[in-house]
Structure formats: C-alpha cells, structure tokens
Amino acid sequence: MSTPQASTSLDAARRRRDLAEVAERTVDLLVVGGGVTGAGVALDAAARGLDVCLVEAHDLAFGTSRWSSKLVHGGLRYLARGEVGLAFESAVERGVLMTRTAPHLVRALPQLVPLHDKANDPLVLAGLHAGDVLRRLAGTPSQVLPGPRRVPAAEALALAPGLRRAGLRGGLLSFDGQLVDDARLVVALARTAAGLGARIITRAEVTRLDGRTAHVVDGLTGESLTIRANAVVNAAGVWAGRLVDVKLRPSRGSHLVLDAGALGVGRTALTVPVPTERNRYALVLPQHDGRVYVGLTDEPVDGPIPDVPEVPQSDVDFLLDVASSVLERKLTPADVLGSYAGLRPLLDTGDGPSADLSRRHTVLTEGGVTTVVGGKLTTYRRMAADAVDATGLTAAKSRTKSLPLVGSGPLMGSGPSVGSGPLVGSGQAAGPADLVARYGSEACRVAEIGEFAWAVRHEGALDADDVLDRRTRIGLVPAERRAREAEARQVVADELAALA
Numbered sequence: 376m377s378t379p380q381a382s383t384s385l386d387a388a389r390r391r392r393d394l395a396e397v398a399e400r401t402v403d404l405l406v407v408g409g410g411v412t413g414a415g416v417a418l419d420a421a422a423r424g425l426d427v428c429l430v431e432a433h434d435l436a437f438g439t440s441r442w443s444s445k446l447v448h449g450g451l452r453y454l455a456r457g458e459v460g461l462a463f464e465s466a467v468e469r470g471v472l473m474t475r476t477a478p479h480l481v482r483a484l485p486q487l488v489p490l491h492d493k494a495n496d497p498l499v500l501a502g503l504h505a506g507d508v509l510r511r512l513a514g515t516p517s518q519v520l521p522g523p524r525r526v527p528a529a530e531a532l533a534l535a536p537g538l539r540r541a542g543l544r545g546g547l548l549s550f551d552g553q554l555v556d557d558a559r560l561v562v563a564l565a566r567t568a569a570g571l572g573a574r575i576i577t578r579a580e581v582t583r584l585d586g587r588t589a590h591v592v593d594g595l596t597g598e599s600l601t602i603r604a605n606a607v608v609n610a611a612g613v614w615a616g617r618l619v620d621v622k623l624r625p626s627r628g629s630h631l632v633l634d635a636g637a638l639g640v641g642r643t644a645l646t647v648p649v650p651t652e653r654n655r656y657a658l659v660l661p662q663h664d665g666r667v668y669v670g671l672t673d674e675p676v677d678g679p680i681p682d683v684p685e686v687p688q689s690d691v692d693f694l695l696d697v698a699s700s701v702l703e704r705k706l707t708p709a710d711v712l713g714s715y716a717g718l719r720p721l722l723d724t725g726d727g728p729s730a731d732l733s734r735r736h737t738v739l740t741e742g743g744v745t746t747v748v749g750g751k752l753t754t755y756r757r758m759a760a761d762a763v764d765a766t767g768l769t770a771a772k773s774r775t776k777s778l779p780l781v782g783s784g785p786l787m788g789s790g791p792s793v794g795s796g797p798l799v800g801s802g803q804a805a806g807p808a809d810l811v812a813r814y815g816s817e818a819c820r821v822a823e824i825g826e827f828a829w830a831v832r833h834e835g836a837l838d839a840d841d842v843l844d845r846r847t848r849i850g851l852v853p854a855e856r857r858a859r860e861a862e863a864r865q866v867v868a869d870e871l872a873a874l875a
Contacts, residue, residue: 383570383781385835388874393428393574394593398600402428402574403768405589405604407581407618409433410440411557411752413610414564414575415759415775421571422778423763423771428602429573430591432580433682434841435565435834436558438612440752441845442684442717444630444658444670447472447481447552447753449513449520451506455654461735463509468754469552470515476756477780479815480560483520484553484660486644487534489701492542500525503549523549537639539703553644555663555812557752558845562834563780564755570781577835584609584618587743595837606766609746613680613720619746621739625680625718629690630670632713632851635661638702647701657697663812666712666851669694676718686714713852720748738765782815827863831870839863 404420406413409431417429431437450458450465473481488499503523510520524547531546532538554560565575578594589602609615613625635641638659645659660668672690691714695706722737736750736758747762760773810818810826821829830836830846842863844850849859 383566384833385566385569385575386832386874387837387871389569390576390578390835390837393576394579394600397428397574397576397602401603401605402426403605404428404763404766405430405587405602405607406610407584407589407607408438408610408612408615409435409561409565409575409577410438410610410612411436411561411564411755412440412612412747412750412758412762413608414561414568415755416608416610416747416762417573417575418564418568418571418778419756419759419763419773419775420768421568421573422774423769425763425768427568427573428604429565429568429575430579430581430589430602431575431577432594434577434837434845435575436561436845437682438614439717439719440561440612441558441848442628442630442715443554443557443752444628444660444668445554445557445662446484446658446660447554448751449506449509449551450753451502451551454505454509455502458735462506463512464757465751465753466506466509466513466515468756470510470513470519471756471776472753473515473519473552475777475779476775477560477563477783479782479811480555480563480780480813481552482555483550484644485534485642486549486551486646487526487531488547488549488646488648489531489535489538490544490546491539491701492544496525496547500547503547506549520550520552523547534643535640535645537702537704538645539701548643552753553660554752556848558848559813560752560780562846563782566781566834567778575835578837581611581618584744605743606768607744608762608766609744610762612748613718615720615746615748619739619741619744621746621748622723623748624721624723625676626721627674627676627684627690627716627718628671629674629686629694629716630668630714631686631691631694631711632715633667633669633706633710634712635665635667637704637710638667638698638706639704640667645698645701647697649697650700657694659698663809669698672716680718684716684718686716690714690716712854715851722749736761738762740765782817784816825866827866828870831867831874836867837871839867842867 403425404427406416406429420427447469449469450462453462507522526548527545528543569575580592581589583590587604647657649655699705738761739746745765750758814821830842836842850856
C-alpha cells in the first residue's frame with residue numbers, strides 16, 4: 376500500500392527519486408500514459424490505497440488531452456444520436472467537475488445557436504430542453520447551468536455583436552461547461568495523485584510490455600530500466616496499439632485559434648450549423664485570454680500516428696467557411712493566429728465514417744494488462760474508475776467523485792489580492808484574476824514567483840516546451856511563443872540548476 380506524500384509538487388528532483396524507487400520494487404499498479412485518462416487512473420488507484428506509478432513518454436497532457444475543445448459537455452450530441460446512457464453519463468460527470476472536484480477550472484459557458492433565415496428552430500430547441508432534463512437528472516443546479524431559452528435578434532446581437540444581421544431572427548441560448556484549459560486539468564489530476572503517494576514520471580517511454588513487466592527508457596539519460604507491477608493499465612490513447620493488440624480508428628479533430636476582436640463574439644460561444652449537413656455543428660468558443668477557438672472536424676486518419684498532428688489546409692478552409700456563414704465579416708486564413716489538432720482514440724467497430732463511431736469508452740483486460748480506449752475528456756473519471764475496477768487489485772470503491780483536485784478551495788498565500796492590477800515577475804504576464812481562473816487557490820503563490828518558475832518547481836515541467844506548450848499554452852499562438860521562448864528557457868535553466 377502507498378504512503379501518502381505531504382506535497383503535491385512535482386519537480387525534477389522528485390522524478391529522480393521516484394524513478395530510482397520503482398526500479399527496485401514491484402508496484403501495485405503501473406499506468407502507461409500521462410493524459411487525462413492515465414492521470415485519472417493514477418488518482419483513482421492512489422485514492423483507493425494502491426501503490427501507483429505512472430510513466431509518460433513525453434510530458435503530462437502531451438497528446439490528445441491538450442488538443443480538445445476545452446469543453447466539459449453534457450452529451451447533447453450523444454442524445455441526438457440516441458445514446459441516452461452516454462449522454463446521461465456526460466451530464467453526471469460534468470456536474471461532478473463543476474460542483475465538487477474542479478469548480479476552479481470549469482465554468483458555465485453561454486452558447487448561442489444563431490437563427491438565420493429558415494431554420495428548424497423547434498427541433499433544435501427541443502434538443503436543448505432534453506439536454507436540460509439530463510442536467511436536472513444529473514443533479515446540477517440551475518444556478519450553475521441555467522436552462523435554455525429563445526432570445527430575440529437584439530439580444531442575440533448583444534451577446535455576439537459580430538453576427539450577420541441580414542436574416543437574423545434571434546437565437547437559442549443554452550449553457551454548458553468550459554474548462555479554462557484541458558492541460559491544466561491533467562496537471563491537477565497528476566499532482567493530486569502525487570499527493571496521495573503516486574509516482575508521476577514523465578520522459579519515461581515504455582518500449583515493450585511483457586505481461587506485468589514494462590521495459591522503460593529514461594528520456595533524459597537514455598538509460599533502460601524495468602518496472603514490475605501486479606497490474607498494468609495501458610492509457611496511451613491513440614498509441615495504445617503499440618503496446619497491446621487493439622485495433623483503433625483515430626479521428627482528427629482540428630481547431631483554429633483566432634482573435635476575439637476579429638470575430639466580435641464577446642463571451643458567448645456560437646453553435647453553428649454546418650450547411651447542407653444534418654445534426655452537425657461547428658463551435659466558435661471564446662477563451663478567457665481573448666482568443667477564440669473554432670472547431671472542430673471529425674476526419675479519419677490513416678498511417679503512422681504522429682506525436683503532434685498537423686492541421687491540413689482543408690480543415691482550415693472548412694472551419695473558416697462554416698464560422699463565416701453566421702458572421703458579418705468573412706474570415707480568411709490571415710485571421711488565423713494558430714491551429715491545433717487532436718486524434719481521438721476510437722475503437723474500430725467496423726465500417727462507416729469515424730464520426731459515426733461511438734464515443735463510449737471500452738476497457739479490455741488480457742494477461743495482466745488493462746487497456747482503456749475511446750471515451751471523452753468529460754468522462755475521464757468514469758473511465759479511470761472502470762479501468763481500476765477491471766484490474767481486480769482492490770475491492771475498495773472509487774473515491775474520486777467527491778475528491779477535490781489541487782487548486783480547489785480558498786486562496787492560499789500572501790500574494791496580491793484579486794483585482795489589484797497586473798503583476799510583474801519572471802514568467803508572469805497576467806493579473807491576479809487571470810491567475811485565479813487557471814490556478815484556483817494557488818494563484819497567490821504563483822504570483823509570487825511567476826508562472827514559468829511555478830511550472831518547474833511544482834508542476835513537473837522539465838524544459839521550455841513543457842512550460843510554453845502545456846503549462847501556460849502560450850504556444851498555441853506561434854508568434855507569442857517566439858516572443859517568450861528565450862525567457863522561458865532561462866527561467867527553466869535557473870530552476871533546474873537549483874534542483875540539481
């Protein structure tokens with residue numbers, strides 16, 4: 376059984392100690408993969424008292440988990456396809472995140488379906504009301520997520536001034552959950568697990584699984600080691616098939632990064648019907664930092680799986696055209712500040728488009744290795760609990776439904792108060808309110824040393840890429856990344872030297 380750690384902090388020194396320890400013992404559970412599912416499994420297992428080690432080939436949230444739409448959604452799309460059970464599961468897990476485990480990372484997002492010219496208003500509104508029924512059945516209060524309603528054209532324009540005025544008859548307003556950042560959720564899960572004794576080791580690639588024995592290469596030193604476990608959970612996402620025999624059909628979900636001022640959407644997201652297609656929508660999603668994400672596609676991907684997928688021009692053109700269909704101003708490639716794509720690890724269940732494959736997760740166990748694939752970011756906790764149950768390591772029930780993640784709770788530390796104005800400091804470019812939105816109760820402590828230093832000292836960042844691309848997300852806009860790269864490299868070097 377694990378011994379709880381006093382600290383939730385992850386750093387290079389702790390990584391070295393953890394790596395040395397796991398090379399000399401047999402752990403209860405080895406988790407392969409540091410995305411939202413793997414981090415969720417590590418937390419679930421550690422909370423049940425198991426001795427847990429998580430290994431990740433690159434960095435926390437390196438893969439699909441950082442490339443989502445940043446939504447914690449109630450499963451409306453699944454409801455439209457008749458997958459009522461999956462839709463209800465999503466609604467329940469959304470409520471858990473918003474009211475119990477991570478209210479500091481998830482907030483209500485108003486979403487508007489613009490009604491231009493002729494539209495099937497009653498059918499769409501009926502779907503929104505059905506989603507609200509799921510919200511009530513899931514126990515999420517209306518104070519957290521208000522119910523849907525129809526709004527007149529004047530209110531629709533007040534919510535999204537950039538809407539095309541010609542033919543605008545109004546809109547359908549509803550609310551869903553929005554993550555301030557998906558990678559921050561993964562880091563919070565990993566740190567919470569670390570606080571319960573889990574060993575979280577990045578830059579450690581599993582090259583082969585022989586039953587319950589993992590052959591691992593330390594990405595920092597190049598040295599090989601063996602980790603033995605009583606059970607293994609393969610949570611490697613689209614790369615799961617490299618370790619076990621499982622057939623996946625990856626699907627690419629592309630997003631564009633634009634400036635909110637160019638679109639005129641304010642703080643309200645837009646749900647945009649895709650012309651000529653039934654029950655398919657694109658999303659225009661405003662972010663807290665003045666950016667807007669436009670997504671998303673659902674295209675099958677063949678061939679080798681890249682570490683970082685690229686967004687093809689065809690996806691860029693498609694998303695710009697769909698978003699422009701409801702805006703006063705036509706968007707062009709010049710408006711695109713950045714782009715990103717994630718690959719969904721969908722289980723291959725036969726013929727048909729990848730968009731038609733179920734998003735329900737699947738847990739497969741063979742030879743001491745439990746593989747979990749499919750699913751959505753919103754339902755990570757349920758996926759993790761099912762995977763730990765499948766290992767048979769413990770009869771204890773999952774505790775994560777009411778276990779707050781790192782950062783939830785009242786503000787800690789003696790830093791500047793919220794709203795006191797911009798802060799100055801190494802790696803610090805935002806005011807306190809912005810920090811609270813991303814770090815919750817730790818915001819004041821982050822403010823004291825700066826985000827870049829905090830990432831290295833407490834969040835396991837080992838190089839500037841970790842800081843820019845996964846801890847702060849500056850890297851989503853290449854021009855902003857270039858402007859901060861030298862600073863990030865210097866801070867990381869200084870911090871790692873202090874930890875050596």
